[in-house]
Amino acid sequence: MGEKVGYGRVSGEGQELTAQIEILQEAGCVKLFVEKVTGTSTKNRTKLKELLDYVREGDTVVVSKIDRLARSIIDLNKIVKELNEKGVSVIFLRDNITFGVGKVSTSLNQLMFNILGSFAQFERDIIIERTSEGRKRAKAAGKHMGRVGQPEKKIIQALELMANRQLNGLTVADIVKLTGVPKPTIYLKIKDQNYNKK
Numbered sequence: 001m002g003e004k005v006g007y008g009r010v011s012g013e014g015q016e017l018t019a020q021i022e023i024l025q026e027a028g029c030v031k032l033f034v035e036k037v038t039g040t041s042t043k044n045r046t047k048l049k050e051l052l053d054y055v056r057e058g059d060t061v062v063v064s065k066i067d068r069l070a071r072s073i074i075d076l077n078k079i080v081k082e083l084n085e086k087g088v089s090v091i092f093l094r095d096n097i098t099f100g101v102g103k104v105s106t107s108l109n110q111l112m113f114n115i116l117g118s119f120a121q122f123e124r125d126i127i128i129e130r131t132s133e134g135r136k137r138a139k140a141a142g143k144h145m146g147r148v149g150q151p152e153k154k155i156i157q158a159l160e161l162m163a164n165r166q167l168n169g170l171t172v173a174d175i176v177k178l179t180g181v182p183k184p185t186i187y188l189k190i191k192d193q194n195y196n197k198k
Contacts, residue, residue, distance in 0.1 A: 002058030002088075007051055008034040009068050015177060020064045027062050027093060048079075057087030065094035131157040154179045158186050159193070 006024030008017050017034050024032055031054070035047035048069075055061060061083055063069045069092075070076040080090050080099055089100030131153055158181040161170055176183050 002056070002060060003031060004029045004060050004062055005051060005055055006032040006034075006062045007048065007069065008032065008064065009045075009047075010036050011038045015180065020068065023064045023093060024062055027091075029062050052079075052082065055083065055086065055088045059087075060089045060091060060100075062091045062093065064092075066092050066097075131160055133160075154181050155185065155189055157181075159189055162186060162190065 004027065006021075006027070006029030008020035008024060010017055010020075015036065017036070021032060021034060033047040033051040033054070035045060037045050051061065066076065069090075070079060083090050084100045087100075089098060091098045158175055158179040161175045161178065162172070165171075165175075170178070172183060172186070175181075175186065
């Protein structure tokens with residue numbers, strides 16, 4: 001019988017892997033590969049490369065959710081295909097989808113896989129677009145957003161997400177985790193914005 005191997009990833013140094021590690025261990029993974037690196041491509045993802053070299057036929061790779069493995073539908077399909085060709089199954093716990101050995105990948109599963117991956121990519125593209133628009137507006141208004149130690153793009157991203165919370169359904173805690181910008185900084189910048197509008 002093969003081994004269950006877990007993979008976890010967060011995109012920033014300010015984010016924690018603890019929750020993913022606990023989920024993977026509860027799923028029966030003894031061997032874990034975890035890293036803090038952006039998921040926009042497989043480049044520089046050393047732990048993912050180690051996992052791909054480590055797994056053998058009959059093993060199962062367990063991931064908490066699809067966007068932890070990749071943010072691009074192209075990379076997502078490439079990674080899963082590579083694993084399946086080695087005889088390794090892939091399970092996405094939160095999405096409740098399995099691909100590979102011992103389970104027929106139905107047309108419906110494949111469709112769901114592509115839809116979920118596309119949504120992850122679409123959501124990321126929207127955030128980048130809003131961040132870019134926010135940066136342009138701030139520059140046009142002659143405002144400098146950010147302080148030493150806080151990247152301007154992250155603060156703009158946090159403010160854009162805060163402004164659209166009713167649409168994106170994110171809590172303040174979600175936005176802090178997503179951007180790495182502390183809650184006090186977010187509220188301070190919102191206060192500054194409101195003051196400048198007067």
